[in-house]
Amino acid sequence: MNLDSLLPNLGEWLRGTGPESDVVVSTRVRLARNLADLPFATRATAAHKAEVITRAKEALAKSDTQHKLEYTDIPSMAVLDRQFLVERQLISRELAGGLDGPRGVAFDPTETASVMVNEEDHLRLQVLRSGFALDEAWQDIDRLDDALEQRLSYAFHTQFGYLTACPTNVGTGMRASVMLHLPALGLTKQIDKVFRALQKINLAVRGLHGEGSRAFGDLYQISNHVTLGKNEAKILGEIREVIVTILQYERQARNAIVKERRQAEHDRVARAIGTLGSATMITAEETMELLSAVRLGIHLHLLDSIPVTAVNQLFIHTQSAHLQKLAGHTLDGEERNSARAKYLKAKLRELGSHK
């Protein structure tokens, strides 16, 4: 599969529209599923894994799914392309590089649905939606799951539900996560308070790239922890309730910033644009932090020349694999920092915002 065709697109999760998109970047629901008669990843031979792929491909091809998913093998894929799919949130870092043996991913051209094959579980189904869309994402993935289940025998236990390789996923096998941009809570130092409240009700907070990643650019993923003993609707309802509360807090904090220190915030945003448009070397982390300020500036109406979609494009295109795909060849760390700065300078000039 030639991935270059994806490069100009933002993908579903960065479309920048969808409900509550001033705070909620995207919604994701994933389901862990295993085949009943084959050993799980840690006990599977290459032949077992190949069998999982054969069955998954057949089920995907014959199922009448709403999204047309095309399968692609990971081991035969260039490392850069794998990283590219990680940055687009279509595969996990583990599937890209941490695992051995036959494995792959199927996804649709709109990058809404994907199925990882032979990750930690035989199948990891995922649906992404722009904005706050838990119900839509659930309905989508529920249908995809039903379609695949007609052709695959899932490992299901009457007491424990869908069986997974790790006991933390057993039951529904569902992890629903909502990615939030919370710059104002960060600026007003209330973010820790929010996270403590989340911990108490058993929701997990993670950075941009999921488990184990640090939070960059004020982006946080809130997801459920428990998968056993509550049904999907209840789990989604609990997350929804919490997100609605966090949305209110973030918006209150944004209003307070505009009311109490508009000039200072305007200055911070202008300086962020200034740095992005004039640096000659810049890291991905610094870019994310500065773009976070720009994004907030847009929502606070301190900027009118830059649309949110442009920020999303800068955000995705300045990540390391995207930069290298745009350049057409691999770049080392220093070269990437310089290519990133060059790209930002050109794009911001194009947008006419850097005067």
Add this chain to the structure above:
Amino acid sequence: MKCLRCPKQATYHITEVLPEDRFEEVHLCEDCAKKYLVEPHKKAAPGKATDVPEPAEEVFAGPTCESCGLSYLEFRNHGRFGCAHDYDAFKGELLPLLESIHGDVRHVGKTPRRLPRTQGEQVELATLRRRLQQLVTEENYEEAARVRDRIKELEAS
């Protein structure tokens, strides 16, 4: 940065949110992180427990799955099951573990549409048992009696 538990490079950076405004950063390599993430969380421990080697566990291998050959000890060490049959092979050991992770030991969500009828009945049974528990807590004894009768009926069939 080195992993807190072994000499490898730490690639997982986990922030544990502890009570009373405290946080703990845990830096682990992939292997140790996988283990860490399935360990029951020791929330209250005020001191740093992460860099202290785990107390030698009693050498108890537990049962072994006949289907994939995984022993319970291996499961505990790696945190991953070898196949679907492990859940039954290790059931006795698993129940307290699931209780500590999820606060529950019984699935109540979606079921595969292709589930055989007998299994469907078992699911209904599971749902009814939960309902019964809830009704008793709510002191709704009249409804509880009806649910109990239905459970008996299903159990007899």
